[in-house]
Amino acid sequence: MTIANTGPLAPVATHRRRPYGLLLVATPVLLVAWLVIWPIISAVIQTAFVTTADGGSAVSLETYSFFFSDGYSLSNLSMTLWTTGVCAALLLVVCLPIALYLRFSDSKVAAYVQGLAIFPMFVPSIILSFAFIRVLGPNGTVDLLLNSVGLPHIRSPYLTPWGPVIGLVWDNIPLTVLILLSGLGNVSNQSVEAARDVGAGKFALLWHIILPRISNSILVAISFAVLGIFSAFTLPYILGPAAPEMMGPFMQRTFRELLESKTAITQAVVTFGFCIVFGLFYVRSVAKNRAA
Amino acid sequence: MAATLVSRKTDWTGIIFAAVLTLVIVFPLVVVGTWAFTNVWRYPSVIPQEFGLRFWNQTLARADVWSSISTSLTLAFTVTALSAAICLPAAYAFARLDFPGRNLLFFSFLAGHAFPKFGLLVAIAGIFLQLNLIGTFWGVVLIQLVGTLLFMIWIPVAAFQAVDRRMEEAARDVGASPFRVFWSITLPQAGPTIAAAILLSFVGTFYETEGAWLIGAPQVRTLPVLMISFINNQPVIQYGAVLSVLLWVPSFIALLFARKVVNSGSFARGFGG
Numbered sequence: 001m002t003i004a005n006t007g008p009l010a011p012v013a014t015h016r017r018r019p020y021g022l023l024l025v026a027t028p029v030l031l032v033a034w035l036v037i038w039p040i041i042s043a044v045i046q047t048a049f050v051t052t053a054d055g056g057s058a059v060s061l062e063t064y065s066f067f068f069s070d071g072y073s074l075s076n077l078s079m080t081l082w083t084t085g086v087c088a089a090l091l092l093v094v095c096l097p098i099a100l101y102l103r104f105s106d107s108k109v110a111a112y113v114q115g116l117a118i119f120p121m122f123v124p125s126i127i128l129s130f131a132f133i134r135v136l137g138p139n140g141t142v143d144l145l146l147n148s149v150g151l152p153h154i155r156s157p158y159l160t161p162w163g164p165v166i167g168l169v170w171d172n173i174p175l176t177v178l179i180l181l182s183g184l185g186n187v188s189n190q191s192v193e194a195a196r197d198v199g200a201g202k203f204a205l206l207w208h209i210i211l212p213r214i215s216n217s218i219l220v221a222i223s224f225a226v227l228g229i230f231s232a233f234t235l236p237y238i239l240g241p242a243a244p245e246m247m248g249p250f251m252q253r254t255f256r257e258l259l260e261s262k263t264a265i266t267q268a269v270v271t272f273g274f275c276i277v278f279g280l281f282y283v284r285s286v287a288k289n290r291a292a
Numbered sequence: 293m294a295a296t297l298v299s300r301k302t303d304w305t306g307i308i309f310a311a312v313l314t315l316v317i318v319f320p321l322v323v324v325g326t327w328a329f330t331n332v333w334r335y336p337s338v339i340p341q342e343f344g345l346r347f348w349n350q351t352l353a354r355a356d357v358w359s360s361i362s363t364s365l366t367l368a369f370t371v372t373a374l375s376a377a378i379c380l381p382a383a384y385a386f387a388r389l390d391f392p393g394r395n396l397l398f399f400s401f402l403a404g405h406a407f408p409k410f411g412l413l414v415a416i417a418g419i420f421l422q423l424n425l426i427g428t429f430w431g432v433v434l435i436q437l438v439g440t441l442l443f444m445i446w447i448p449v450a451a452f453q454a455v456d457r458r459m460e461e462a463a464r465d466v467g468a469s470p471f472r473v474f475w476s477i478t479l480p481q482a483g484p485t486i487a488a489a490i491l492l493s494f495v496g497t498f499y500e501t502e503g504a505w506l507i508g509a510p511q512v513r514t515l516p517v518l519m520i521s522f523i524n525n526q527p528v529i530q531y532g533a534v535l536s537v538l539l540w541v542p543s544f545i546a547l548l549f550a551r552k553v554v555n556s557g558s559f560a561r562g563f564g565g
Contacts, residue, residue, distance in 0.1 A: 024382050119318075122544070133523065173317075252506055
């Protein structure tokens with residue numbers, strides 16, 4: 001009996017090499033082809049061609065030139081870029097210390113901190129939105145507490161660009177911490193000990209020993225966050241300002257309320273374009289991990 | 293562990309992290325929980341004037357709440373059942389059979405994850421528009437089904453690959469039919485992991501908001517969609533609070549069962565970490 005070498009998936013015995021496996025996988029594969037790959041191709045084709053007067057079709061980037069010359073579309077795009085950038089930076093600032101602490105601590109408190117850091121994964125973003133409004137919204141709990149000690153109200157982040165930022169960071173903490181923690185598993189205790197023995201301070205340790213070893217995990221965490229945040233819908237729709245709005249609510253409104261499906265699909269293709277580098281990097285990393 | 297950056301005596305770093313995270317992550321949810329059991333809470337009192345279950349009765353007496361609970365459950369059951377029916381045989385084939393294009397097709401399920409999700413949903417909605425699937429139950433089923441494919445194939449593939457092949461071959465040697473081997477040997481070993489995948493896809497579908505809102509609303513109104521309209525248009529705060537507590541139940545069940553899976557390193561690696 002010989003073993004077929006089939007790459008990433010574990011090899012199976014060749015005497016079973018029968019194409020009826022294809023039949024078993026056909027339905028989900030066709031579903032992906034029909035509802036993932038075809039819509040993307042169709043979106044690009046639909047927005048890049050126009051019907052000419054004689055019934056034929058010609059390449060035209062009219063819808064894109066409208067998007068990139070329309071002030072409102074551009075301010076929505078720049079608001080989305082701003083939110084994504086601020087969220088990604090905040091996520092790193094918040095999650096890297098948590099992950100470092102969890103990796104190098106074995107105290108009882110660490111288990112509790114890890115439980116808390118992962119907890120938002122089990123809170124649907126719709127409940128988070130409601131909790132946000134009750135706590136940070138007008139006359140929310142923070143206002144109540146400030147009022148009770150005689151301090152003035154906060155300027156509520158609800159319905160400002162900071163609303164979605166706070167919500168999206170909260171929502172993305174668990175996976176960012178888990179991905180960074182998984183990367184920190186590659187930093188051996190010996191290398192940390194060795195660096196300390198030769199007198200490296202905490203900062204030098206972080207900069208020269210730890211960060212170079214987890215740079216790939218940091219990029220994966222950022223890519224994952226960017227893909228999720230760039231076209232986020234629920235949190236910006238509920239917590240963000242009405243205008244300018246992020247691309248998610250903007251596309252939804254264009255599609256369902258203005259009924260301009262071609263314009264909405266153009267906006268979708270624009271989001272694909274801005275995220276393609278992160279998307280390909282992310283998928284490549286996941287595939288590499290699965291194959292390993 | 294030999295190397296600890298944090299000193300063993302009093303873990304001040306940990307205590308500070310624990311305090312800040314409790315304040316930021318647990319406190320807002322406690323506030324929502326308090327609102328759900330409050331009859332009267334007028335500004336500027338720091339604690340409610342009157343606790344009670346009055347709004348549970350009122351919320352549960354609303355027809356729109358019950359119809360969205362049944363819509364959500366019907367959707368989640370339909371999507372999970374369809375997903376299991378098409379994905380589990382496929383997972384078995386990927387794990388055990390060899391066929392042309394096996395690796396390429398296996399990784400094709402990642403395709404959707406290279407694009408920002410809502411952009412992809414809008415592109416799919418463009419296709420559904422031509423097929424008149426906008427605002428229909430089956431349109432929402434299809435869009436949520438696509439979202440479950442990756443997990444429902446990749447996790448069971450790992451489960452089937454982990455089954456001890458020698459036991460299967462021993463059973464075959466003493467004359468068991470392939471079906472008998474699958475039923476008595478393979479399934480019991482792979483079962484728990486497959487059950488976890490099914491639970492995750494059920495819970496994921498139950499909370500799926502963006503596809504349901506873009507494709508289904510307002511005709512197909514799931515619980516999260518109803519919750520959005522409560523947040524936007526409902527002046528009585530307690531309705532939203534009670535609905536939040538109700539909505540959280542499936543997540544709580546998932547939390548009880550899935551915590552071990554999530555905390556294991558393999559879960560983070562599944563996300564590319």
